[in-house]
Amino acid sequence: SYVLTQPPSVSVAPGKTARITCGGNNIGSKSVHWYQQKPGQAPVLVIYYDSDRPSGIPERFSGSNSGNTATLTISRVEAGDEADYYCQVWDSSSDHPSWVFGGGTKLTVL
Amino acid sequence: QVQLVQSGAEVKKPGASVKVSCKASGYTFTSYGISWVRQAPGQGLEWMGWISAYNGNTNYAQKLQGRVTMTTDTSTSTAYMELRSLRSDDTAVYYCARTSSSWAPDAFDIWGQGTMVTVSS
Numbered sequence: 001s002y003v004l005t006q007p008p009s010v011s012v013a014p015g016k017t018a019r020i021t022c023g024g025n026n027i028g029s030k031s032v033h034w035y036q037q038k039p040g041q042a043p044v045l046v047i048y049y050d051s052d053r054p055s056g057i058p059e060r061f062s063g064s065n066s067g068n069t070a071t072l073t074i075s076r077v078e079a080g081d082e083a084d085y086y087c088q089v090w091d092s093s094s095d096h097p098s099w100v101f102g103g104g105t106k107l108t109v110l
Numbered sequence: 111q112v113q114l115v116q117s118g119a120e121v122k123k124p125g126a127s128v129k130v131s132c133k134a135s136g137y138t139f140t141s142y143g144i145s146w147v148r149q150a151p152g153q154g155l156e157w158m159g160w161i162s163a164y165n166g167n168t169n170y171a172q173k174l175q176g177r178v179t180m181t182t183d184t185s186t187s188t189a190y191m192e193l194r195s196l197r198s199d200d201t202a203v204y205y206c207a208r209t210s211s212s213w214a215p216d217a218f219d220i221w222g223q224g225t226m227v228t229v230s231s
Contacts, residue, residue, distance in 0.1 A: 101156065104154040
């Protein structure tokens with residue numbers, strides 16, 4: 001089955017840029033979605049189809065996807081961005097297509 | 111507004127079954143599908159399966175096949191997830207999420223609030 005690899009944690013100072021990676025074999029050929037989850041809350045979609053932003057999500061959130069790595073970039077990080085972030089892809093390569101999530105990255109705002 | 115509202119917390123004994131509901135409002139239920147995702151305490155997200163509210167087609171995660179059944183009631187815009195033969199490692203928060211009505215790579219754009227299921231003797 002398809003495996004997505006995320007760093008367990010990323011730390012960034014307020015006002016700086018955070019980059020959260022999601023590694024997978026030829027992930028650039030797949031569509032990647034990103035979710036933000038704050039403690040005790042349900043996940044929220046922040047980026048879909050690699051780089052599109054749902055309404056209501058700040059422009060500070062952006063995404064890219066190429067080769068073996070997809071990246072979620074958060075510019076001008078704020079304290080309220082502290083959360084767990086998960087990448088997701090649809091794996092249609094096997095005989096049993098399924099959704100796959102990365103293990104999640106905890107973003108800490110210093 | 112568009113929302114998914116799930117049923118309340120459950121406590122079950124090993125070997126029992128649980129059925130979680132997810133009531134949709136604010137949109138045309140049959141124009142979308144519902145995926146179910148669970149999250150064990152302190153762990154990441156695990157996709158469980160998908161059902162089309164349009165035609166009832168389903169696709170389950172391989173590890174849960176045979177133990178999980180997903181259904182919908184279009185008259186009440188409600189999706190259901192039943193998990194049988196519960197084990198302690200099924201203890202988790204269970205989420206429903208809105209997605210495509212066809213088996214397609216659309217994102218999960220609306221999520222329910224989650225339902226805690228505890229399996230304990």
